[in-house]
Amino acid sequence: MQASTDSLDLLGISKMLLNCRGNCSPAQSGIYWDLRMHVRQRRKLVNMASGMKNRIHTTVDRIFPGFLDETKSGIAPFSKCSLLLAEIGNPDKQKSLSNIVSYSGIIPKVKQTGGIQGKTRIKKVGKRCNHILKDYVVQSASHMGLHGPEDLMLDYKRRDAQGQHADFGMARRFLRMAMGLMRTYQTYLPKRLRSTKINMKERAAYYLIAWPKLREKWHKANSLDIAFDKDMPLGQWRKVIQELYGIELKL
Numbered sequence: 510m511q512a513s514t515d516s517l518d519l520l521g522i523s524k525m526l527l528n529c530r531g532n533c534s535p536a537q538s539g540i541y542w543d544l545r546m547h548v549r550q551r552r553k554l555v556n557m558a559s560g561m562k563n564r565i566h567t568t569v570d571r572i573f574p575g576f577l578d579e580t581k582s583g584i585a586p587f588s589k590c591s592l593l594l595a596e597i598g599n600p601d602k603q604k605s606l607s608n609i610v611s612y613s614g615i616i617p618k619v620k621q622t623g624g625i626q627g628k629t630r631i632k633k634v635g636k637r638c639n640h641i642l643k644d645y646v647v648q649s650a651s652h653m654g655l656h657g658p659e660d661l662m663l664d665y666k667r668r669d670a671q672g673q674h675a676d677f678g679m680a681r682r683f684l685r686m687a688m689g690l691m692r693t694y695q696t697y698l699p700k701r702l703r704s705t706k707i708n709m710k711e712r713a714a715y716y717l718i719a720w721p722k723l724r725e726k727w728h729k730a731n732s733l734d735i736a737f738d739k740d741m742p743l744g745q746w747r748k749v750i751q752e753l754y755g756i757e758l759k760l
Contacts, residue, residue, distance in 0.1 A: 596642040600691040609684055613646055614638025615677045634677070650679035660699050694742035696723065713754035720758045733760060 603609060610616050618632040654665030654675060664682070669675040690697065696719070702712050727733045737744045737760060747758050 596639055596645065597688075600688055603688065606681075606685055606688060609688070610681050612639055613642045613680070613684065614640070615643060615646060615680045646680040646683055647676050650676050650683050653679055653683060658697065658699055660701075694746055696746065709754060713756050716750055716754065716758070717756060724758075724760065 597603070597609065614634055614636075617634050619629060620632060621629045650665075653661045654669075655662070657665075661679070661682075665675050665679050668678045686697065689695075698712075698715070701707065702715055724733065727736045735741070737747055739745070739748065750756070751758055
């Protein structure tokens with residue numbers, strides 16, 4: 510019985526050697542095995558990411574034709590700007606700001622019992638929301654509070670000093686401004702300069718100061734010529750500003 514088993518073992522080993530199936534690579538065990546598995550897993554993730562991007566392009570092109578085509582929209586695919594718009598949807602078809610605020614999960618729940626004169630209780634924000642959109646707008650609000658225009662930084666500090674949730678409060682203001690600017694194809698103006706009584710020279714001076722920063726953002730995205738093309742909203746805005754205030758915004 511023992512001789513028969515040994516013969517089978519030897520026969521199997523000889524066949525493996527003849528078929529070159531033997532492997533003495535150090536990558537079969539230890540840290541080299543771990544490295545091999547991680548590299549193979551990374552390769553799978555890269556392939557999955559490429560396939561997912563293609564599916565996103567196909568779906569978005571059905572909803573917003575040409576939106577992820579940089580030559581048409583002037584927006585770099587998968588940039589923060591494009592991702593934010595993808596979560597919000599068409600700004601011209603949004604019902605109200607309250608719906609977007611609730612959808613992004615940055616407003617607390619309010620519960621009232623006993624009718625109109627009853628006691629009102631403010632609870633935590635709901636967990637059912639668009640968490641991706643919430644992350645975008647809250648980070649944008651925090652950034653405005655640290656590095657935004659002076660009036661927005663002061664508003665952020667005021668809310669924080671009064672014990673409010675400054676990030677959520679500024680996130681609601683950010684959404685209100687973003688929707689307004691997207692619908693009217695305008696750039697941000699401080700509250701003082703939005704007054705009808707303001708001198709046009711002061712507003713023109715603001716545009717001259719803000720223009721290099723706006724230009725630099727699109728230059729870094731390699732989309733300056735596309736974004737400010739004469740047929741694009743920003744290009745039309747630049748033309749109107751130059752004609753209205755008699756200034757030159759150089760590209």
